[in-house]
């Protein structure tokens with residue numbers, strides 16, 4: 001009986017409405033396909049995570065706070081129609097949903113399930129979806145089916161903030177990521193994208209170290225360029241990921257800041273045709289392999305005239321584990337910048353991430369371009 005009651009609860013207004021629309025034949029558009037086609041996760045579409053094959057979205061008429069639906073991007077109705085890849089991503093997304101809801105709401109338990117076919121209670125039987133619903137001992141699930149009343153002490157945008165903040169970041173493999181995988185990382189919430197500037201860079205800015213024309217190299221969604229722009233500096237952010245740059249532009253517009261963002265390869269900075277007084281690098285240097293590393297340092301020197309400053313935060317070799325980017329030693333930093341640069345300082349610091357609190361062990365390096373090209 002408990003089961004029947006529970007599943008009846010999922011036939012909520014949202015689903016029933018869609019069913020009516022479908023039955024009436026007035027509009028045969030699929031509400032889930034519409035969400036799938038509405039772009040990256042946002043509070044507007046309610047999507048909290050988007051992968052290559054599946055996504056997770058807040059139920060617009062939740063049966064409990066944080067009620068999520070996990071579903072394939074592809075419009076299929078049967079579980080048996082999932083490909084092997086869809087199936088494994090669907091399950092991984094469901095696991096991530098459980099972790100996110102557990103982190104965001106600390107429920108006493110969760111229900112996971114699917115209604116396959118209308119006879120089983122599915123409101124939108126045409127597009128396969130799994131429900132993930134947080135539950136509390138003595139919660140009010142019976143009210144929906146018994147009294148038609150729901151007690152949800154939270155708004156959907158509030159739930160979206162909570163769930164996306166708690167969504168587990170995908171641990172990166174030990175491999176160096178290629179441009180494509182960086183770009184697709186921005187479909188979701190990459191572990192490094194903390195939604196604010198790194199504290200280490202805020203301190204540099206407070207100390208007056210960031211001046212003049214500022215380049216944020218490998219800017220991601222632009223927090224450091226926006227930090228500079230917000231302090232009245234001429235700021236440019238470049239990143240090879242078009243998705244990151246689009247997100248950065250949206251942030252700049254939303255915050256009314258005049259930073260400029262360009263899809264560009266950090267190994268070809270000279271071709272930008274611009275010069276800078278300060279270059280900020282948060283998490284770019286450490287993505288490069290040995291060969292790209294030396295090309296990058298050369299590329300930097302091409303846009304930073306003598307006297308220009310370079311501030312960089314990277315994973316340090318004191319950080320345990322081999323997930324994420326490569327670890328960098330102080331010695332490697334000195335070797336990489338041994339010609340044409342004066343290293344002002346290399347200090348132990350913290351790189352804040354969405355993965356571990358307060359962050360990972362990092363080096364904060366400050367260097368000044370010198371005109372001495374000799375070793």
Ligand SMILES: C[S@@+](CC[C@H](N)C(=O)[O-])C[C@H]1O[C@@H](n2cnc3c(N)ncnc32)[C@H](O)[C@@H]1O
Pocket residue numbers: 179182183192193194217218219220221222223238239240241244264265266267281282283284287
């Ligand atoms: C670890 S993320 C850091 C992003 C950003 N600085 C931040 O703090 O959130 C590294 C960034 O470098 C970008 N990237 C990787 N290779 C690049 C290249 N050759 N040129 C420009 N950007 C690159 C990636 O797309 C990604 O956004």
Ligand SMILES: [Zn+2]
Pocket residue numbers: 030031032033034074075076126127
């Ligand atoms: Zn659909």
